[in-house]
Amino acid sequence: QVQLVESGGGLVQAGGSLRLSCAASGRTFSDSVMGWFRQAPGKERDLVAAINWSGGSTYYADSVKGRYTISRDNAKNTVYLRMNSLKLEDTAVYYCAADTSRAYVSLDSKWPGSYNYWGQGTQVTVSS
Numbered sequence: 001q002v003q004l005v006e007s008g009g010g011l012v013q014a015g016g017s018l019r020l021s022c023a024a025s026g027r028t029f030s031d032s033v034m035g036w037f038r039q040a041p042g043k044e045r046d047l048v049a050a051i052n053w054s055g056g057s058t059y060y061a062d063s064v065k066g067r068y069t070i071s072r073d074n075a076k077n078t079v080y081l082r083m084n085s086l087k088l089e090d091t092a093v094y095y096c097a098a099d100t101s102r103a104y105v106s107l108d109s110k111w112p113g114s115y116n117y118w119g120q121g122t123q124v125t126v127s128s
Contacts, residue, residue, distance in 0.1 A: 002026035002117060004096045009122030012086055016126075020081040022096030022119055029117075030074035033099040033109055036081045038092035038124075045095065047110045049081060053103040059110075063089075086126045093121040 008020040020036070035050040049070035050059045058070050069082040079096060097115035099108075108114045 004098060004117055004119035006094065006096050006119045006122040009094060009124045011125045011127060014086060014088055014126055014128055016086050017082070017084045018086065018124060020083070020094055020096075020122060020124075022079040022081075024077040024079075024098070024117075028074075028077060029079075029098045029100070030077070031100075031103050033102045033105055034070075034072060034079045035097045035099065035109060035115060036070060036079070037095045037097060037112060038090075039095070039121075040092040043092075045112050047112075048094070050105045050109045051079065052105050057105055059105045083124070086124075088126050088128060090124060091126045092124060094124050095119055095121045 003025045005023050012018055031053050036048045037045045038048050039045040048061050051070045055072045067085045072079045096119040098117040099115045
């Protein structure tokens with residue numbers, strides 16, 4: 001059974017930091033684009049960051065650029081999202097996703113429909 005399991009979410013004060021992890025099991029994703037999405041109540045699920053198969057190329061949404069860092073450890077089949085300088089508007093459920101049809105980040109990586117495996121999500125709440 002293929003699973004993506006996120007962890008590391010929680011409650012943090014504005015300006016603080018969190019590191020999310022996404023551990024994959026059941027198959028390797030070392031040849032896949034991995035993405036982190038987030039969805040706030042009443043809003044669409046949006047791509048926050050994506051990373052290519054080797055970790056050598058990344059994409060960030062403008063709203064998190066300079067504050068978030070996506071990385072991966074293929075030996076551990078795990079993807080990370082380091083979030084610094086958190087803002088109230090970063091509050092959302094964060095989802096990890098895998099696009100096994102692509103090894104390189106492209107314009108298609110922005111769309112949830114491009115990803116065929118999803119985690120269950122982890123809540124990140126930023127308080128004032």
